[in-house]
Amino acid sequence: MKRLTLLLGALLLTAAALAQTAVPPTVRIAHGPYVLNVTEDGFTVVWDAKADAIGWVELAPMDGSHFYSAERPRYYDSHLGLCRVGRMHRVRIEGLQPGTTYRYRIMQRGIVLNEGNRRVILDDGDGSEVYRRKPYTIRTLDPAQEKVDFWMVNDIHARDSVFQLLIKEAPEAQPDFVCLNGDLASQTETEQTLWDACLGSASKILTPAGIPLAVTRGNHENRGAYAQHWLDYFPTPTGETYYTFRRGPAFFIVLDGCEDKPDNDPRYYGMGDWNEYRRQQAEWLKGVVNSDEFRAAPVRIVLMHMIPGKEDSWYGEQQIRRLFVPELAGKGIDLMLCGHYHRYHWIDDGSRGVDFPILVNSNNDCLRVSADAKGIDLKVVNTAGAVIKQHRIDKK
Ligand SMILES: [Fe+2]
Structure with missing residues (x-):
């Protein structure tokens, strides 16, 4: 009986180890971001993920609140209404006020499993730091800037x-x-x-x-x-x-x-x-x-x-x-x-x-x-x- 218990325990440990190794690590941000095409009402953010992921940008005003104090609006890297799966991500944010500074962070979730219409599993996500470091900021164009x-x-x-x-x-x-x-x-x-x-x-x-x-x-x-x-x-x-x-x-x-x-x-x-x-x-x-x-x-x-x-x-x-x-x-x-x-x-x-x-x-x-x-x-x-x-x- 003791031998059987030991064998069962060893089997369970092996199964747990196998299950752990079967889950790939969270896809990290590889490079970036940088910002392009700043206009009076928007800007474009570009970055690169270490493996296939979907990506988005979260935006917050400069109102003195902590970035975590509210759910921030998301702007997805999507095309034709579908989130783009890939490593390079580019997000266009529009509808902003001119001459205004905004805070933002980039976010992504890696593709753990993609079985198409049957099942897609995303990882827990990675993003730019807004806790230990200040969020990124960008200022939209001011038409009165001389x-x-x-x-x-x-x-x-x-x-x-x-x-x-x-x-x-x-x-x-x-x-x-x-x-x-x-x-x-x-x-x-x-x-x-x-x-x-x-x-x-x-x-x-x-x-x-x-x-x-x-x-x-x-x-x-x-x-x-x-x-x-x-x-x-x-x-x-x-x-x-x-x-x-x-x-x-x-x-x-x-x-x-x-x-x-x-x-x-x-x-x-x-x-x-x-x-x-x-x-x-x-x-x-x-x-x-x-x-x-x-x-x-x-x-x-x-x-x-x-x-x-x-x-x-x-x-x-x-x-x-x-x-x-x-x-x-x-x-x-x-x-x-x-x-x-x-x-x-x-x-x-x-x-x-x-x-x-x-x-x-x-x-x-x-x-x-x-x-x-x-x-x-x-x-x-x-x-x-x-x-x-x-x-x-x-x-x-
Ligand atoms: Fe050259």
């Missing part, structure tokens, strides 16, 4: 340590946003690439400080096995890599110069259709520069990774000059900000067919811009925090 301050870095090419040095003062300086102007990595091979390149650091340094991102696609973002997932990371109002946004007095046009060599270059393996994409953008640009929003803005700035070329430039730059420049010249653009050359250039000699200055930022400096209805101040700041170039554009 000045915009923003920073721009480009051509990081996965040198995350350089990126960290370039943006480390941002939480204290509080720019309205940080622009990543292309070539975050050299090729996007996996889901991890962009996080390792600089997005993980951008999330850690900028998000707790309430600073959103504005992102342009560089030519290198077209390369690699995971390149097709760009919009999973950087959703835009247009669903394309070209779009516009307003911040304070400035209207921004974000353009995608696409690749730098001809579409049939062997390096693109017959996968490129960038001539057509640039043509499509040029058509769209006609409408943008004739819009009331563009015309009414006191300041107009173009953000693009590549640069309108000279006669002897590479193919992509020549196409930008042929297709984009005619739509931009004579339309009242104040400034174009680019990267790509990995060296600083100030081009205001009309050599690129435009009637506005072009600042090409190097791959090792941060450009800090302040703009209002009177003009634009530009400072190029190196990794040591020293101002190495300065420009002033007075509005006529």
Whole structure:
């Protein structure tokens, strides 16, 4: 009898151990979040889970209450009414008040078991900290804001340590946003690439400080096995890599110069259709520069990774000059900000067919811009925090 009891006990313990190992661990947040597309009434939050999960954002006002004092409204990462199952999550929150700061946290529940219509089991969930740390905050746009301050870095090419040095003062300086102007990595091979390149650091340094991102696609973002997932990371109002946004007095046009060599270059393996994409953008640009929003803005700035070329430039730059420049010249653009050359250039000699200055930022400096209805101040700041170039554009 004693032997039987022992055997039964051992069997029960084994069964309990097996049951324990059968339950997978809670799916944790892998990277992020970071914030994009801040408007007067909303913003977009993006993060990455370690395994398949559904995700949502909870929102709370800045009313002095504890985040846990009430059930907070949820904004799901859903599409066509169904929560999206996956690792990358993006949630658009809308219907907010302008010029107002909100608190938020990201939440997710991992998929423990998915037997389709028969049974789906979610785990107990993971989320950003609101107990030991302050919840994240973000401020919606204030239409009365008369000045915009923003920073721009480009051509990081996965040198995350350089990126960290370039943006480390941002939480204290509080720019309205940080622009990543292309070539975050050299090729996007996996889901991890962009996080390792600089997005993980951008999330850690900028998000707790309430600073959103504005992102342009560089030519290198077209390369690699995971390149097709760009919009999973950087959703835009247009669903394309070209779009516009307003911040304070400035209207921004974000353009995608696409690749730098001809579409049939062997390096693109017959996968490129960038001539057509640039043509499509040029058509769209006609409408943008004739819009009331563009015309009414006191300041107009173009953000693009590549640069309108000279006669002897590479193919992509020549196409930008042929297709984009005619739509931009004579339309009242104040400034174009680019990267790509990995060296600083100030081009205001009309050599690129435009009637506005072009600042090409190097791959090792941060450009800090302040703009209002009177003009634009530009400072190029190196990794040591020293101002190495300065420009002033007075509005006529
Ligand atoms: Fe580059």
